[in-house]
Amino acid sequence: MESNQQPVLTKQDYFKTSLRSYVLQNGFNYGNYQGTGYANSIFPALKKIYKDDEEKLKEVTISNLEFYNTNPQLVPFITSMQLAMYDGGQSEDDTRAIKFALMGPLSGIGDSLSQFGLAPLFSTIAAGMALDGLIAGPIFFILCMFGITFGLRMLMGYLGYKLGTSVIDTLSEKMASISNIATTIGVTVISGLSVSFVKANLALEYVTKVEGKEQIVALQTVFDKIAPNLLPVLITSGVYVLIRKYKWSTYKLIALLIVAGILLSVLGILK
Amino acid sequence: MDASLGQALLVGLFVSFCLIGQLIGIYTNRAIFLAFGVGLILGDVQTGLLMGATAELAFMGFGVGAGGTVPPNPIGPGVVGTIMAIAMKDSGMDVATALSLSFPFAVMIQFVITFIYSLNAGSLSWATKAIQEGNYKSFKLTSNFTFIGFGVFGFLIGLVATMSIDVLRAFVNIIPEWLISGLSVAGGLLPAIGFAMILNVMIKKEYIPAILLGYVCISYLSMPVIGLAFAGAILAFNNFFNKGNGGSAIEQEEVIEDGI
Structure with missing residues (x-):
């Protein structure tokens, strides 16, 4: 299984695996966190890559069960890249190194973006609408959040597939900058919101x-x-x-x- | 107001769907959506919207599960609180009090979710064994164990909460007045935990200017949230383009204000 093998995964496989990022947390637990779900999300693609070698399939799936915890919206970037590496016959050590190198930065960026950026932004707007008695408030919230994060997942899956293995080094440098920008915006918003939503008034x-x-x-x-x-x-x-x-x-x-x-x-x- | 069995079953199914949404990441398990759905099913959309908006703002800081920590669950105010607010509207229950009273439920649900996560903690060895034996069905089961647990628990909590309106009413009636106003003050303090938790995850020394910027924008300038996000973006890009040139020397005169 070492090298110069024809890639077997098609664009559609990458698309399906990106969609399967929605099952990432269905097995979330305090043992290996997202580990089991991660293996489950790439399992159909692995099955295709190793269709003639069940022992290898078992080995690779089991190695992907280990502890993992990252942002579910950005995880397609990691799965696509990892699958491209497996499919290209890269060594398992390299593949694992990439997977774990991306875990921290992507969860940092993803959390800043979705949990501290998008969600507070849209939930304050939607809450304002709901306070005025508009039914559109909650519906607007769900549609925006679902639409944006769905687009994000698919974009990430595509980028991971495109980049494959080539530009990891420059990428992780850029990652740090992107993460810094997202975190700065996030911290500003959180700090501002905290002083307006924590309520304490002196009665004296x-x-x-x-x-x-x-x-x-x-x-x-x-x-x-x-x-x-x-x-x-x-x-x-x-x-x-x-x-x-x-x-x-x-x-x-x-x-x-x-x-x-x-x-x-x-x-x-x-x- | 009393709910029919049909309504209770509907609330159960709705909450089940919403709680699962927390795992798959479709943002249904937020107070604003939960309260809206419960209001719709129980025939009082306006109270549902009001409760949802109030609880959403109070729970926003809790919407975070950084590093697998489990925050108090919005089902507390979104479902139990909304049911209280709708059922006891005529006897003078306001939305803020319903929010405080539903907090114990938010924490209780949080405990159950922690319990479900712990129940499947042996997933690694379970899955390893299943794959070694080629028993992929068993592997799928542990991969979806938390999903199933959330679905069942969500259904039960929705059903039981709707069926026990009388119990909730009795529970509220025995609470003395001073405790209710105390709980409402406590309700104002509680968001501090969520915000402090987020900051604990995100903060490093170089983000202190961002904290001060946020404080100044809101406290002195009363900016809307989107404006605040733009202000943060300006600071971020200033840092990005002026790296190493002392690019973060902003807002220093406010240092004493904010002890973080």
């Missing part, structure tokens, strides 16, 4: 005398003049530190914030 008031008249001033208005959204920033930062430095789990954090919310509300500090 104090009485002051202006020209002999008593006036009640809400402490919150004073804060808003100097540093708007200061409390949400402090709370988000605090939670961030608990996650980063003290490795708090989500459960602990939810418990903390619910207890804190109830206590601060009962004590009349927050409203």
Whole structure:
């Protein structure tokens, strides 16, 4: 199976495998994460490549079961490239190296793009429409998200197939830049959204005398003049530190914030 | 308001489909879509839309499963919360309170999903053995195990939640007033977890300007989200084209504001 073999996969096989990126997570588990699903998604194509050699088919499928965890929207890029390498008779070590080299960068770019970029963008627009009582809101959200991510999957499958094995080195350099750009946009949006969606308002008031008249001033208005959204920033930062430095789990954090919310509300500090 | 068995079955099927959508990645398992569907089936689309929009904004930071972590599930507010809001609308339940009250369900569903992921944790050895024996059907089964688990669980949660409107109503009635307003304050704090989790995954020192930019754009300039994305893009391209020329020296005067 070493070299100079005629490729057996057609464009259609690559297209089908890209469509099969939708089954990637159907076997998601805490053992090998997407590993089983990954092997399952390329299995029909592998079957075609190794149709005369069942032992080889078993060997390659089993080697693809190992731990894998990347972005499901961009994974067709990896499967296409990997299949092109198998089909071209490249060594299994090289193929595996590429597969794992692409895992991190693609999940970084993909997550920035779909989870932190597209989804918040369209969900805020759709939520705005729904708040106005428009049925089009949720439908618009699903159609946009599905349409864009479907196009992305197919494009990635095509690019992976086109690039084959040739330009990996220059590509991974570009990957770093693309990832940086996507992450910068993502962080900007997330940071901005976090201060507007975390809600904490001081209920405290104090009485002051202006020209002999008593006036009640809400402490919150004073804060808003100097540093708007200061409390949400402090709370988000605090939670961030608990996650980063003290490795708090989500459960602990939810418990903390619910207890804190109830206590601060009962004590009349927050409203 | 009480639901018929037919409605309960429909909600079950709908939730099953939506939860599976989380695995295959078609974005059906978001509060905005869940609440809309439940509202449609239960005959109160307007409450469904309102609940969906409110919960979607609150849960947006939780829409993330970076590195296989399981966030609180939008089915909590999207299904259980929407059912509460619709069923108890006449007795003064507002959407924000329904959101806070549905949080325990969001966390409970999250536990069940973690459980399903753990149930199939032996997938690697199961699949290896199946392939060695040439038993490809068994390999397909473990490849779709989580899918099946999600489908069954989604159906059950939709069906049971719709059938137990009376239980939910009784559960809400025993909660005292002070606790409800406390839960509503807590509901405002909770999105901080989701945002902090995303930032924890994405952040490096060189992204500090992006954080400050986001804060300034929203807090001082009240920009819409799309404008914010463009501002982020400008910063990103500035960094890209001015690499090594001190390209990230923006917004330094705001350093003290943001402790992240």
